[in-house]
Amino acid sequence: MLPKQYRLKKRSAFKATYKVKNSTHTGGVTLFAGLLKKENEYPTKVGFVVSKKVHKRAVKRNRLKRLMRESYRLLLKDNKLGNSQKYMSLIFVGSEKALGKNFSNIKSSIEKLLERI
RNA sequence: UAAAGUAGCCGGAUAAUCGCGCUUAGAGAAAUUUAAGUGAGGAAAGUCCGUGCAUCCCAGAACAGACCGCCGGAGAAACUCCGGACGAUGUGAGUCGGUGGAUAGUGCCACAGAAAAGAUGACUGCCGAUGGAUUUUUAUAUCACAGGCGAUGGUGCAACGGUGAGUUAAGAGCUUCACCAGAGAUAUCGAGAGGUAUCUGCUUGGUAAACCCCGGUUGGAUGCAAGAUUGAAUCGAAGGUUAAGGUUGUUCGCCAGCUUCGGAAAAAUCGCUAGAGAUUAGGAGUAAUCCUAAUACCAGAUAGAUGAUUAUCUAAAACAGAACACGGCUUACGGGCUGCUUUAUUUU
RNA sequence: CGGGAUGUAGCGCAGUUUGGUAGCGCACCUCGCUUGGGACGAGGGGGUCGCACGUUCAAAUCGUGUCAUCCCGA
Numbered sequence: 001m002l003p004k005q006y007r008l009k010k011r012s013a014f015k016a017t018y019k020v021k022n023s024t025h026t027g028g029v030t031l032f033a034g035l036l037k038k039e040n041e042y043p044t045k046v047g048f049v050v051s052k053k054v055h056k057r058a059v060k061r062n063r064l065k066r067l068m069r070e071s072y073r074l075l076l077k078d079n080k081l082g083n084s085q086k087y088m089s090l091i092f093v094g095s096e097k098a099l100g101k102n103f104s105n106i107k108s109s110i111e112k113l114l115e116r117i
Numbered sequence: 118u119a120a121a122g123u124a125g126c127c128g129g130a131u132a133a134u135c136g137c138g139c140u141u142a143g144a145g146a147a148a149u150u151u152a153a154g155u156g157a158g159g160a161a162a163g164u165c166c167g168u169g170c171a172u173c174c175c176a177g178a179a180c181a182g183a184c185c186g187c188c189g190g191a192g193a194a195a196c197u198c199c200g201g202a203c204g205a206u207g208u209g210a211g212u213c214g215g216u217g218g219a220u221a222g223u224g225c226c227a228c229a230g231a232a233a234a235g236a237u238g239a240c241u242g243c244c245g246a247u248g249g250a251u252u253u254u255u256a257u258a259u260c261a262c263a264g265g266c267g268a269u270g271g272u273g274c275a276a277c278g279g280u281g282a283g284u285u286a287a288g289a290g291c292u293u294c295a296c297c298a299g300a301g302a303u304a305u306c307g308a309g310a311g312g313u314a315u316c317u318g319c320u321u322g323g324u325a326a327a328c329c330c331c332g333g334u335u336g337g338a339u340g341c342a343a344g345a346u347u348g349a350a351u352c353g354a355a356g357g358u359u360a361a362g363g364u365u366g367u368u369c370g371c372c373a374g375c376u377u378c379g380g381a382a383a384a385a386u387c388g389c390u391a392g393a394g395a396u397u398a399g400g401a402g403u404a405a406u407c408c409u410a411a412u413a414c415c416a417g418a419u420a421g422a423u424g425a426u427u428a429u430c431u432a433a434a435a436c437a438g439a440a441c442a443c444g445g446c447u448u449a450c451g452g453g454c455u456g457c458u459u460u461a462u463u464u465u
Numbered sequence: 466c467g468g469g470a471u472g473u474a475g476c477g478c479a480g481u482u483u484g485g486u487a488g489c490g491c492a493c494c495u496c497g498c499u500u501g502g503g504a505c506g507a508g509g510g511g512g513u514c515g516c517a518c519g520u521u522c523a524a525a526u527c528g529u530g531u532c533a534u535c536c537c538g539a
Contacts, residue, residue, distance in 0.1 A: 007420075008420070047420060048420080049420080057162090057436095057437070057438090058162090058437085058438055059436095059437050059438055060437095062424095062438065063424095066424055066425075067424090067425080069424085069425095070135095070136080070424065070425045070426090071425090073135085073136070073425085074135080074136095074425080074426090077135075077136090103425065103426075104426095
C-alpha cells in the first residue's frame, strides 16, 4: 500500500483525470494521465481501478489492484518513474486480460506504460 | 481390512527484505516521524428469514390484510434449534418431510369413458325364483310386463373398501367366513402427538404449495447511502424533457419535478464497535440451552488497510475479503485429522 | 452496502392472474409471379419456456432453492 500523500482520493479528481483523455494501453492495463503540474509542490497522485464488470469476486479484483500498486511502489522506491511525475494524477485501470497474470508480468507492463506516457 | 453413515476440528508453516490501517506513548509549529501492540471468514458470500438500532407516519377499537400450522421443550425472535410421534426411503448405521381440516361451504378434475361425485341407477347389461299375461300336450317355454340386481362396460391418475370362498333366479359386505385397508366406540399405556388390544359392517373419491374454514402471531413504511452535530451553499433561467404528484375523469397547458450548460463549491466529526459477546473451568439437563466463577479487551477502513518478492518444507493448497451489529438458513470449498456407529470379508 | 425487476424460437415480445393446445411480428427455407432481383402470394421448419427439486393425475403457469442479466439510491 502506498502512503497517503500518493493516493488519489476524490471522485472529482478521478473525473477530471478521465476527462483529459490522455491514455495508453498494454498487457491488459490502461493508464490515464491527468493535467500537467503547475508547481512542483505536491507529489503525483495515483489511483488503481478494477471494475466489478471485470470479475464478480472481490478477492480476484483486490489481487490485481494489489499487484499493480506493489509494482508502482517498487518503481517509486527505485526512482524509476521518469516522465510520468510531471502529471498531477495517474489512474491505472485493470481489465479482464490482466486477471490471471503474475507479478513480474504486471510489473513489466506498468513499466512500459510509464515510459510511454 | 475395506466401504459407508454421523458428529466435530484444522483452513498452509518458518525465515529474510520492502510496505499499509488503527490504538497507545514520545518528538515536532505543522506536514510528518520513531517505538510498541494489534489487524478478515467458516462461510466475511447469497440477502432467504428474524432481531436490535435510527428516522418518518399513526387518538383508540374492530374488520380486512400478511404470516405461521404433528407434539413437548429451548430461544429476544425466526422459513431457527433440540428431543419425540407419524409417513417415505435405505440390507443397515441413518437420511428426508410447509405433517391442522375434504362430514362447514364453493370451485376444478383436460382427453377417454355409461358415469369424475347426490349412483333417489339415465344408458349398456344379468335374472324372470315370486306375481301377471300369452301359448299349450298344463310340463316346459316366451315377454318393449310388474319387478329383482348392482356382478357386466377396461376408459382413465383416479370408478363409491380389496382378494378368495359360500349363498342365489340373477346377484351383492350380503355380515355368512378367512386375510387385509380405513372409520368409530371402549379399555389401557403415555405429559402430549400418538401406540396397543377388543368390539361395531360403520365403509362417506382427489385437490387447501385452489378459494376457504379452524387455531395462533402481528401497528405501518424506510434502511447506517438510517440518522445527529458543525461548516459551506441554498444562484442564473439559456436549452431539453414528462415516469410519478397537484390543478376536473381524460388530453393540452400551468405548477412542480428531472436533466444539460454556466457560476460557486469542502467537507469534517459522531453513529462505529464492551457485546442477546469471546476464552477457560465447574454445575443442571437425553439434548437444544441455561446458571455460576475467573480471565483478557480482541479489525473499524472510507478510492477503502492484512500485501509483494525470495528461500525451505509439504502435495508447486480449495472456496473466498469485514463496511452498523447480532442470531439462523442456504449455497461454494482442495487436502487432512479425530471420536462413535453400521455393513461386508478374513482370522481367532 | 441497501432496494427493485426480468429470463419463452436467431432477434423483439404475448401467453403465467384462472394449471391440460406453446403463439405473434421480423428473419430463415421451398414454390409461384418477373428477362433477373426486390416487393407480393402460397406452404414449411425451428423451443427440455435460465437451471434444480417439490406439490399435482398433469407445471411455461403453483411453491422453494439456485444462476445470470439489467435498473435505482452518494
